[in-house]
Amino acid sequence: MVICAPSSESSESVSKLWVAHGLLLGAAAAVAAGTYYLRRSRRFRSRVVGIIPARFASSRFEGKPLVQIVGKPMIQRTWERAKLASTLDCVVVATDDERIAECCRGFGADVIMTSESCRNGAERCSEALQKLSKNYDIVVNIQGDEPLIEPEIIDGIVQALQRAPDAVFSTAVTSLKPEYAFDPNRVKCVVDNKGYAIYFSRGLIPFNKSGKVSSKFPYLLHLGIQSYDSEFLKIYPNLEPTPLQLEEDLEQLKVLENGYKMKVIKVDHDAHGVDTPGDVEKIEAIIREKNID
Numbered sequence: 304m305v306i307c308a309p310s311s312e313s314s315e316s317v318s319k320l321w322v323a324h325g326l327l328l329g330a331a332a333a334v335a336a337g338t339y340y341l342r343r344s345r346r347f348r349s350r351v352v353g354i355i356p357a358r359f360a361s362s363r364f365e366g367k368p369l370v371q372i373v374g375k376p377m378i379q380r381t382w383e384r385a386k387l388a389s390t391l392d393c394v395v396v397a398t399d400d401e402r403i404a405e406c407c408r409g410f411g412a413d414v415i416m417t418s419e420s421c422r423n424g425a426e427r428c429s430e431a432l433q434k435l436s437k438n439y440d441i442v443v444n445i446q447g448d449e450p451l452i453e454p455e456i457i458d459g460i461v462q463a464l465q466r467a468p469d470a471v472f473s474t475a476v477t478s479l480k481p482e483y484a485f486d487p488n489r490v491k492c493v494v495d496n497k498g499y500a501i502y503f504s505r506g507l508i509p510f511n512k513s514g515k516v517s518s519k520f521p522y523l524l525h526l527g528i529q530s531y532d533s534e535f536l537k538i539y540p541n542l543e544p545t546p547l548q549l550e551e552d553l554e555q556l557k558v559l560e561n562g563y564k565m566k567v568i569k570v571d572h573d574a575h576g577v578d579t580p581g582d583v584e585k586i587e588a589i590i591r592e593k594n595i596d
Contacts, residue, residue, distance in 0.1 A: 348440035348465050348532065353391040353457065354415075355381055356427035357407075357447040359400040363579055368403050368447050370583060373590045377577060378403065379410045380450035388457035391443065397431035423554045425531070426540045432533060441465070442536050446527035450586060451575040451595075460530045463498075463566045470499070471535035472558050472565040477572045479522035488578050490525040490553060492567065500565040503553050524574060529555065535563065 357368040357378055364370075368378040378396065385394045395413040398404055399421065404414045415434050421427040428444045441464055443457055456475050464473040476492050483489040487505040495501055502508060503525055511517055531539070545560035547553075558565055575586055589595075 346468075350437075350439045351390050351392055351441045351443065351461055351530075352432070352435065352437075352439040353385050353388065353394040353443040353445050354428045354431050355385065355394070355396045355445045355447045356417075356421075356424040356431075357396055357398045357400075357403050358421075358427075359398075359403060364577070366402075367577060368398075369406055370577070370580075372450055372577075372583060373587050376406055376410075377450050378407060378447050379412075381445065381447050381452060382407070382410070382412050384450065384452045384454060385443075385445050385457060387454035388443075388461075389454070390458045390461040392439070393435075393437070394445075395431065395435070396447075397427045399427075425529075425536070425554050428531070429536045429540050432536055439533050441530050442533050443530040444528065446576065448577040449527060449575065450577065451589065452528060453570075453572060456526065456528060456570050456572060459568050459570060460528060460566075463568045464530050464532065467564070467566040470564040470566040471532040472529060472555070472563065473568070474500070474529040474555065474565065475526045475568050475570050475572075476523040477526060477570050477574065479524040481516050483524065484516045484522065489574075492523045492525045494523070494567045498567055500555070500559060500567050502559070503551070503555055505551055505553070523569070525555075526570070526572065526574060527576060 355378065359366055359368070361367055369376050372380055382394060382396065385391065395415050396407045397415045397417050399417050399419045404416060407414050415431040417427050417430045421430060424444050428442055432439065432442055441461060443461060445452065445457065460473045460475050464470060467473070479489070479491060484507050490503055490505060491508050492503050493501045493508050507516065507522070542557055542561055545557045547560055548556040555565065575589060577583060577586060
């Protein structure tokens with residue numbers, strides 16, 4: 304027996320009331336979630352570790368980290384330069400090779416042993432991060448083949464990431480010299496008008512229809528150094544390789560293809576990386592010219 308059956312009109316009113324109530328609850332939940340995200344993303348990332356990933360095997364230059372450059376192993380010169388950066392709380396070397404580890408311990412560096420399965424420097428940094436005894440907010444991936452890296456550039460990319468809570472990655476670029484325009488070992492970069500990366504390529508970008516280098520366009524050369532939000536770096540190895548990453552063989556493209564933001568700073572810096580044995584003499588000449596210890 305029906306005690307009180309609502310009329311169709313009242314039933315419709317009740318339905319509208321519940322819909323409105325549901326929308327309000329949904330909006331409240333969205334606001335709460337957004338507030339939590341913003342609060343988390345705006346948390347100042349103050350604790351910073353520098354990690355120098357190093358491996359012995361290399362198709363272009365085997366044993367590169369241990370090559371002598373004016374009396375010191377290259378990995379030692381990179382470590383000494385990184386130690387001068389004011390934003391780094393700690394600098395460690397991450398390697399899968401005992402020869403590199405023994406060398407680094409010899410000049411006083413902390414070493415984290417990583418697996419041989421790491422496919423690139425970012426994955427090696429990720430594994431090393433999770434083996435450290437302390438927690439860090441930002442990890443700087445310092446290329447071991449940059450023995451003349453400027454500490455100010457390290458500080459610059461750290462500060463750029465700290466000031467961009469929507470970014471999980473930061474890096475640096477400098478002006479591209481015309482002679483490097485079509486060198487696939489020199490990675491080029493384009494950025495948007497807010498300083499976020501759009502794309503990286505081994506080819507010249509942008510590429511105009513004349514097929515020639517434009518004297519009027521400010522092409523950008525990517526410097527290998529980069530920093531990551533530590534929480535992002537932990538999940539980075541679990542992201543599947545992406546088509547552009549595989550085609551260009553550039554690990555930073557996996558970040559962009561997955562929709563994450565990358566902050567880019569421009570610096571005035573002559574790139575002095577060691578890619579081949581022939582680069583060693585060039586580095587040694589600069590070190591002697593500038594009287595670097």
